[in-house]
Amino acid sequence: MVNVSVLGYGNIGFHLVDAFEKSNVINLIQVYNRHPIKNKSFKAELVNNLNNLTKADVYIIAIPDDAIKSFSSQLKLDGLVVHTSGSVNINALIGKFAKGVFYPLQSFSKDKVVDFKKIPIAIEAQNLSDLNLLNKLACCLTPLVYKIDSKQRQNLHVAAVFVNNFTNYMYRIGENICLKNNIDFNILKPLILETAKKIETLPPTDAQTGPAKRNDKQTITKHLKLLPSEFEEIYTLLTKFIQQHDKEL
């Protein structure tokens, strides 16, 4: 049994608490939140005052990135204190406790059910026994556990911006072009899913297709004429990059 308390009840805190309460091998001791949590019942104890935190093996801070430093400095705890952020260094945790990171690599929203078994968790600690403890905890939730240091995790967070946020923006441009031309955006959804699934078996470099890859100048020119002018700059830049990238490989 691992004894855990979760500090913060935002998107990540919400889903972690839910997963821990359902687990047979994790004992959720307390959930801290600044404000009372309404219309929810927990097996764990709810606390609003940091002085009321009791002993646990791991305390998981699940609050906004820029609040981690000052929040952690108020904690008078023994045990291992971890944050859940992709972009914050382990050293942002200020205190005499042992430090670590427990970063689930997924975008969370409260209204969407989460299956932790499919979510990778990146863990980091300052010594091997703490790392093993975090590994044990993460393995209760998912088989996808990765040991990643702070520098790697910050780079991973940048990579995630490309494959998640910027990819979603590509979908928005697709949707926008459809809207402007009275085309049902649903027609693109199977292609979007296929594009994501393809790289499960094929590295993205090998999966690259399209007019830029083929250096099909005629189609590129035609596309630039058709395209709403606001998206020309993106089309041109990404076409240039695909062509340069290919030369370098």
Added chain:
Amino acid sequence: MVNVSVLGYGNIGFHLVDAFEKSNVINLIQVYNRHPIKNKSFKAELVNNLNNLTKADVYIIAIPDDAIKSFSSQLKLDGLVVHTSGSVNINALIGKFAKGVFYPLQSFSKDKVVDFKKIPIAIEAQNLSDLNLLNKLACCLTPLVYKIDSKQRQNLHVAAVFVNNFTNYMYRIGENICLKNNIDFNILKPLILETAKKIETLPPTDAQTGPAKRNDKQTITKHLKLLPSEFEEIYTLLTKFIQQHDKEL
């Protein structure tokens, strides 16, 4: 029964022939290819000479875009002749036959099994009876049939470049960042799949998250410092666009 012949045996031709040969409601009459097709047996007749084409309801031209015009001008056929291209106008078909388009919106490769039931087909014809015939043919393969005119289809093709080719390039950048930092790229695959699945229930505009969306300047600055310099231009441009786009909506 719809009687069909397929002209061309590249990636699309290969998969169409395969699907038609398995169908109980489509009668594949002939497969034309310039060169003999080796190590393959068909129920349909194989021909290498356009003069040997016999009567069919629909002739499907599945050859490279820039060859469609001159190839079609050699055809002495009755019946409906269609091409399968996303970016070529219906009027690129030259001849006295009836004209149409039968565009399956997916990227094909011969070594990957295709499930047509999940592939949208965009159809276009010059009159209602031909359109109904194409609709009947497409509905034998997939429930996802869309009536799309040439202008819409060309715009759809541009949109597909964004959601497929450019999205795959975002994955390549993610892969590149992982490689450079000794991170296993597999850690990003669940997020990639989740990002694609999310828009099945949420419009991409509502699904947008990330530092650009939150206008989180601190994280953006940190990312730009970390990022390999070659990708700075893309990060900056897409961040700017996400922020502008949000203001306009």
